[in-house]
Amino acid sequence: MQTKHFIKYIVCSFLFLQIIGCKKTNWTENYREKEKSPFGTFIIKNEANTLFEGEDFVFLNTHIYDYLFENYETTSADFGNYILIKRNAIKLNEESIRDVLSFVADGNNAFLSLNYFSDELQKSLEFTSNNLDKNLLSIATLKERKGTFKIKDATKNKVSFYFDRNIKRHYFITYNDTTTTVLGTHKIGEEELPNFLKIQYGKGAVFVHTNPVVFTNYFLLKDTYSYTEQVFSYLPSSTILWDPHTANSKYLRNIEEDKGSVFSFFLRHQSLTWFLFTTLIGLFLFLFFNAKRKQRAIPVIPKPENTTVAFTQTISSLYLKEQNHKNLVDKKITYFLEKVRTKYLLQTHNLNQEFIEKLALKSDNDFSKTKYLVNTIITLNKKQECSKEELLVLHKMIDNFFKNKRNGDTK
Template identity: 30%
Template structure:
């Protein structure tokens, strides 16, 4: 290598090492990714809330979907606690939750986005309200039984309930955007459903680590939990969580440590440089290996010729019929136990785009040949043409037989 190239390459390596050192020692940026997992200590995790609540009462974690949990034979009673940046049930799951609540249980849902089907069921409407002051959107939170104002210390898109009925909905808390009372918007409502209650709370950030661990904001969560019956069991939902509750990849542990992460990157860089400068000298020629050819068609052709030469048309016909029935089972998902069943023939005719008459005629021919002791060459060829035409009705059976 030319001396100038060596000097340039050395400078390049030094620059890479310097940048790696600076990056590795740079402070970690604040991770504001929504998680709401009880195991996450990031700002929008709920480790502080979850562990504090577990210290005062028993909380059971539920990692399966609500539909499966509530479908168990002995469905437990209590409080089902959903906390995430969004909670959207499909129709069948929502019906399960509502049926469970109507039996005298409680569902608490705190989410920045709540499924429209649930809101419609409870005759509620909601929309995102942004009240910017100095380019900030940080509403204060108030609870009906505690008029203290808990100020959010980071910007959010606040979801508030815009259509409430005093006969159906009890407003328990509000989001306050200014000092004027008219700017209070409901963000925490209670609705009776059957013999139970549904609590909807639209500011899940209020249960995050970043909010609760500042300025006595933990009182807000304590006040919210005060609305629950202390005798009821609590079921903490782990299914509707944006943060992963477990990590299966070994790289998660490797990249989770700053020193190990940059050591890993340096190993990759060194490997790439080694391949670039040493690969041409040490790489051996790669022999060409021809792919194995598919001889299935030739094999089938040979076997069929043996049958034809020995005039074993009955065996050929039976094989042809068996392959055709297997084709029906695989292609149209229909059982072939009873070929004379009218319902079977009508379904097959509809799915294969053949007429019912043509379908009945074909299976009548099949049943006839199956009981014959001798089958002629002409009968075998007629069966083959009929099956081929049935498989490809649009082209008149001109495809592969």
């Protein structure tokens, strides 16, 4: 690596960016190789030939899985270094991770600097990480995140570097001591925690780094550029496979289609797999306990209503509303005579003296009152119209007759 050339390029890049930097600055972390904004990776990608002077540089236009598949014969052993600097390795699924690690096991190397490491990658390399600021997206909030990194130089001494913004508190929690070497740390609070590891894998090694932002244009234009030199000095001289992580795999897409499983995305991530299993178990238990036979509800049978009274009241109300008192008088007389025929077994076609005597005797009513009631019936029956008062008098007389009231007379 030629440090002088690297510094010269940095100065030229700074002047170039100053000239084109008249428009509003984009402070989002995009990690794009064509982006000249502060947190793009335009400088490091274009300076890779200087950083790795004398080595072949391959800028991948295809997915890494497709490249290794198509160039298997030339990349199988001691071929080069695979480099990926991004927010996350979203295009590296389970199949492509296995292929990259197989590439490493053959004697090659991989450098991965990410804000997020997938469950599959952590499981395969036997480490766990924690990002305390993984949910921070605000530019203003990230600006307040500062950090001090330490890294071992060529003489195995630790050198400190201060980064003044956008340093997420991302560090490694656990790792396999027998295969892992801690190359760098990040000071969080009062504790120095590992943020740069070398993990031996087969004949090669995987270098994992938790803060890709330090390799962006912003920090390469500051005095922290030498940190990048120190990090990449650990990679052996070999062909560089630089992955912009933009292309989709034409082979992996076919593999996923052949699997034909709607749960393939869930099964690629351990946390989502557990979520899926827990949901399915909960659904099974719900169906099991609710599938028991339940007694059908006993229907409520309403008590039959006696509508005769209501019907009678309705009819009477109708007649009263029409003020047809003669009609009601006739019906009261009909009702009375029908009751006499059924209760006392008397013929009512001739209401004479003999009828009155028999009726008074059988009903146990006073003769004079019985005669007065019968004469009233005969009189009202002959009339064409009746008054309300006559209707009420007739009703009261019939009612008293059947109640057997003698006004003090003994039976």
